[in-house]
Amino acid sequence: MTTTISQHVRVSYEFPVIFTRDALGSANPALASAFGRAGPGPHRAIFVADDGLVRAFPDILAHISAYCAANAEVLTLAGAPFTVPGGEGAKADMRVIDMVLDAIFQQGICRQSFVVALGGGAVLDAVGFAASMAHRGVRLIRMPSTVLAQNDAGVGVKNGINWFGRKNFLGSFAPPFAVINDFALLEGLAPEDRRAGLSEAVKIALIRDGVFFEWLWDNRKPLGALEQAPLEYSVERCAALHLGHISQGGDPFEFGSARPLDFGHWCAHAMEERSGGVLGHGAAVAVGVALDSIYSRLIGLIGASDTDRILTLLEDLGFALWHTSLDGLDVRAAVEAFREHLGGELALSLINGLGSRIEVDNVDNARMAQAMEELQRRAGSRICTR
């Protein structure tokens, strides 16, 4: 006497990722056009800004208010723009979540109203998670302010905070309503923060686009000097590759166990956790990519000259290839924590060419130890400190 109804639910999301400059200049239509996609306004919005961004651009909250006033037929401030603590600390506890939920409640932001988040990846992750929970999801516009957020996290469909000491233990899949990548915001960054995002560009070039790898190689000196023009191109190309993977990869909400974009990330996650949040994601990914490139060579997937080019590229971009959080790392436990986070059987991305990814289901701990020794030797006294 058992009967079954088979239920099918299909959901479709569409959002623009806009690359522009001076998005809050009153004549720039990008942000207003993003709101305009929701139909006739004015649409109510709250703006939440990373305090690091506000330190770099002290007038930015005033610019937000002026922009809203100049575009009053499209959007209206539901409350004064406010700041939240930036950096990985934004994800370390419930503080940012609580601040955003309070504002959503106090200002009566509904599912058709907007939260606009300006900041680095950690702030976007925490604010985005809060926005995704309130009323089961209010509309989120992201304005990423770091290279890493503009070329990777800020254009994706995920958010999260750390919990139980585990990176992104809590979070959700929640595509934004729009993303505005304002290149002018990058000019407020400290050099190490402009550099940090370049490791994700190297990562995605290595697993998806050999032509982009060659471009990074040819431009490694100006990129290492953090020149703006090649930096902007690298952001746009890297973001496009990430977006393409999410839309065409067949599993945007990661129901399966493959995580093809996570090259070098098992180690990066472990380093970030072991550093207690001191080590930034970009710096950690540089080390992780270097390590897994050497490991790829040791198990016969790539040759010595390719490996050397990868390490040289990372070095010329200004990355240190070792961090003290790697000393004494339990590889087996770190790989298992990563497996548990992604779920199911282990599926680790490696490379079998410059621009070509391959998936393995186990790690040879002896070879990985050898890779770590080799990496530490290569890094020498050049050890990253954050």
Add this chain to the structure above:
Amino acid sequence: MTTTISQHVRVSYEFPVIFTRDALGSANPALASAFGRAGPGPHRAIFVADDGLVRAFPDILAHISAYCAANAEVLTLAGAPFTVPGGEGAKADMRVIDMVLDAIFQQGICRQSFVVALGGGAVLDAVGFAASMAHRGVRLIRMPSTVLAQNDAGVGVKNGINWFGRKNFLGSFAPPFAVINDFALLEGLAPEDRRAGLSEAVKIALIRDGVFFEWLWDNRKPLGALEQAPLEYSVERCAALHLGHISQGGDPFEFGSARPLDFGHWCAHAMEERSGGVLGHGAAVAVGVALDSIYSRLIGLIGASDTDRILTLLEDLGFALWHTSLDGLDVRAAVEAFREHLGGELALSLINGLGSRIEVDNVDNARMAQAMEELQRRAGSRICTR
């Protein structure tokens, strides 16, 4: 110098809703088959049970363990089944969320492992919300134990908890991996809890299915006496109508502002909040459906005899049509709170026939006050107390 990438993300969910009896009997394959959809096992799972269910069926935790042992090739217990507080209190704070997250963390439940939730709608909502956040979503199997959960909340795609005193202020859209509707669980319910879910059957019949309304009308006496056979049919038909709406309504995650299934719910939400969680959802929906049926008549949408049949049906099913939380209700504020929750412009469902829904964008407060007076008069001394 502005360029735009238009990103498209499509996500598809498929899950079975299985109607059965004695699902935890070791010979019943329904639950094991639900796990089996995930591929070869054994799959790791934690089981979370509503304490009200465990009071009604003291052996149920032992039955869970026995079932897992008898189906060890398919599923394995990652930890001992445990109970959480049931009833609306399950959603009143973070306690249940914290218990479930702790278990997910301690037992190493990953995105490919399972949380199985047994209980009423409130427990399913809270456990489901926790499961949807951990690792950005672990697999959830729901085993609803009340009429209301089996015919409505438990088969849907939403979860949530109350926050800031607002019903479902926090939550997410997260389709389950499977739903097992075990009719035997309904036999453990107190009479008022078996009755409660019938108001949702009346609601969905009124807005979608005149034939089902006539069936409810013809069977109002045995249903009012809570006879098992018609109760089971009503659950299956009501669940099927809800499922059909979600899959075919075109907006399963409610990005637009229409909430076509919410007939009678603006008032029900207000009553539940004003009662401080004492009033159950089913009893509140019965009053809300009665009120909006009278209002539909007062603005000329349905006739007097249809309205009288609706009220008589609700009365014969055993519902009281008034609750003290309605005394002095500020209709304008309650409608506005409901609008804010669903977002955008007001879109209120009314009926213009038995089985036919119509949407309005405003409420005539004088007419609504008149409808409330009339409803209170009809209810007389028969006032619902929970």
